[in-house]
Amino acid sequence: MALHAQEPNRLVVLAAGGTGGHLFPAQALAEALVRRGYVIHLMTDERVRDYGRSFPALETHLVPAATISPSKPFLLPAQLMRLYKGYRAARDVLAKLNPAALAGFGGYPSFPPVIAASRLGIPCCIHDQNAVMGRANRVLSRYADAVASSFPSLERLPEASKNKLRYTGNPVRGIVLEKEAAPYEPAAADAPFNLLVFGGSQGARFFAEFLPEAIKLLPRAVLRNLKIVQQCRPEDIERVKAAYGALDIAFELASFFADMPQRFADAQLIICRSGASTIAELGVIGRPAVMVPLPHALDNDQLHNAEFFAGRGGGWVMPQADLNPQEFAAFLTRLRYQDDELAGAARAALAQGMPDAAERLADLVEDLAHGANTETTSK
CATH class of the missing domain: 3.40.50.2000 (Glycogen Phosphorylase B;)
Incomplete structure (x- = not known):
């Protein structure tokens, strides 16, 4: 199927590093958006083979990426070159797809797609899973239209991006929601x-x-x-x-x-x-x-x-x-x-659980896709 065959206003691209910590919340968002009638494309790296088998994406695009190692400056030229190759690859795919929005989930594999989306004028957000903002997301926050957080406060969020913050929680997959609020049974002294x-x-x-x-x-x-x-x-x-x-x-x-x-x-x-x-x-x-x-x-x-x-x-x-x-x-x-x-x-x-986190993040993506104002820290 040709990349341009999809309706642009119903297509969303998710960008995530190929580890469980990044892919699982991205998968939860994908599940929520698919329920709303969206078509999902995933941009990630080769590690997706270990974690992405059940990801509900129509297509998966492997994008070159590299982790920046400040402590090893001799590696920096090659790392930057690989990120630039990833940017060009992501830009080419996004230009053909013309998605309604893009959501990045951190890690350097999300770096090229988020920057490419920003340069192409595609509305984009980033989601940070941790209480401390990751290095890649700190840089990407300047390019994103919104920053979603798993915690009520997000440490090391750049001052210039604080007006973009939206508290959504960290999405969990459907197989986790099936056990939501499972009754807790303390074990009697003679019980297992x-x-x-x-x-x-x-x-x-x-x-x-x-x-x-x-x-x-x-x-x-x-x-x-x-x-x-x-x-x-x-x-x-x-x-x-x-x-x-x-x-x-x-x-x-x-x-x-x-x-x-x-x-x-x-x-x-x-x-x-x-x-x-x-x-x-x-x-x-x-x-x-x-x-x-x-x-x-x-x-x-x-x-x-x-x-x-x-x-x-x-x-x-x-x-x-x-x-x-x-x-x-x-x-x-x-x-x-x-x-x-x-x-x-x-x-x-x-x-502390937020079982509706995927839906809250899906709301944010839809706001971006429809051009709504996302600047709030109160949600």
């Missing part, structure tokens, strides 16, 4: 206590090393009814399996859980990283979490996400560098029997 443990690749590695050491220090009374569901890297599964098997506890290990929202709903407590999508899903489903932010992140975005969520009562922040097995085992032992505290954290988590 379901502990869900997961993280990205780095989180999975750390938890595979740390959790077995902490779990083996739990009292037998806790171990007797404990059930652990844990995401592990394939190379770690046998080692973790041996460690938990020696404790004679119930456990399930996998490198990927296709039904993760159901695992959220089944859990009494979740141990996880604190990426933006994780925080959003904890809030929509309503589950308490012990959050171990990814250390050494450039903008400490996961720490800020976790502190915001925990500051409103939804869980506990435990920096990775501060963890030791003995103290963590003592913390889990205490929390295991604090039904009121866990249930209260579940309610506080749910209070």
Whole structure:
């Protein structure tokens, strides 16, 4: 099908880096816009093969991109050249598509499409998933007509772009919304206590090393009814399996859980990283979490996400560098029997959820497409 065959006023382009953190909210927006009768095209990078299988786009366009590395200036010329190639490629596609609007979701793969859209006069917005604005989005905010935020406030948003800010929340996919506000059932003392443990690749590695050491220090009374569901890297599964098997506890290990929202709903407590999508899903489903932010992140975005969520009562922040097995085992032992505290954290988590975030962001995209004034910080 020719690119120009679509009705321009019903076509929206989404631009997102090819990782789950960027693609999942973009997918949620795409689902909302498709329900409203729009046709979606996606601009991303080659990593989409890992995360974009269910993305409801009519076409996916791979655009050259590169991450700028200020600490390695010798790489800068090649990186800028690749971004320029991406800009030219994005400009050519957008000129043929002539979409009603474009929405970017951060990461350097969204850089060329957003700048190209701005130069072509295509209305565009950017969405930032974290409590701290990412480097790419900080630059792109000057080119965007609107800036959507997952949190009520957005740190490091340039002063000149503050009048563009619109609070939408972080969209979650339909499979998460199916478990929205799933009833939280505290575990009685003699009932199974379901502990869900997961993280990205780095989180999975750390938890595979740390959790077995902490779990083996739990009292037998806790171990007797404990059930652990844990995401592990394939190379770690046998080692973790041996460690938990020696404790004679119930456990399930996998490198990927296709039904993760159901695992959220089944859990009494979740141990996880604190990426933006994780925080959003904890809030929509309503589950308490012990959050171990990814250390050494450039903008400490996961720490800020976790502190915001925990500051409103939804869980506990435990920096990775501060963890030791003995103290963590003592913390889990205490929390295991604090039904009121866990249930209260579940309610506080749910209070932060924004199940309508995709619809709010879709409203913003439609406002742009129809030429409405989007400058507000009150929504």
